[in-house]
Amino acid sequence: QVQLQESGPGLVKPSGTLSLTCTVSGGSISNSKWWSWVRQPPGKGLEWIGEIHNGGSTNYTPSLKSRVTISVDKSKNQFSLNLSSVTAADTAVYFCARRGYFDSSGHYYPYYFDYWGQGTLVTVSS
């Protein structure tokens, strides 16, 4: 059973950089293709931040692209999120997730999230 766990500071100062790590257990990060970050401001909906392939290629949502970097460290079975120049609008619960669902027959459906971390609240405040 794959498990994901987010870690990082819960409080970041305005104009600083938000840095989070997602540790994958129960399987190798190399065995799955895509790993994502999704965030959810308090009381609001879900926003896809970006994703990284285990080979290193990335996709970032356009509204955040200039501030986001996602990287992977296969040796530690981790992937990470850096979001620079943060403001109060970046306050949210940040989730890491695996994109790509295998059904009970082993067929692969690449567009959906099957495993998620429990989420970590990051507050941007001085």
Place this chain on the structure above:
Amino acid sequence: EIVLTQSPATLSLSPGERATLSCRASQSIGSFLGWYQQKPGQAPRLLIYDASNRATGIPARFSGSGSGTDFTLTISSLEPEDFAVYYCQQRSIWPGTFGQGTKLEIK
């Protein structure tokens, strides 16, 4: 960017009733739509993939339909544990997007 518009924003029903949730895409996404359930303090859980396929372990009372731009999630007879927020999601075209959610509340 594909915008997913969910309706209604809030749906008030009683246990045992039928729930119908809608998701409309701003352009055609074929059948590449997923539905998720999220309860307070929890991560979303995949219910439906490719518009109409139930994920492993999802009860048969959950069903999905639609293609192109119009999609529906139906819960045939609501159980107390079904009251939650539901999101639709697409990734066939980057950036992947979520709908704004439908809150299913107890009447």
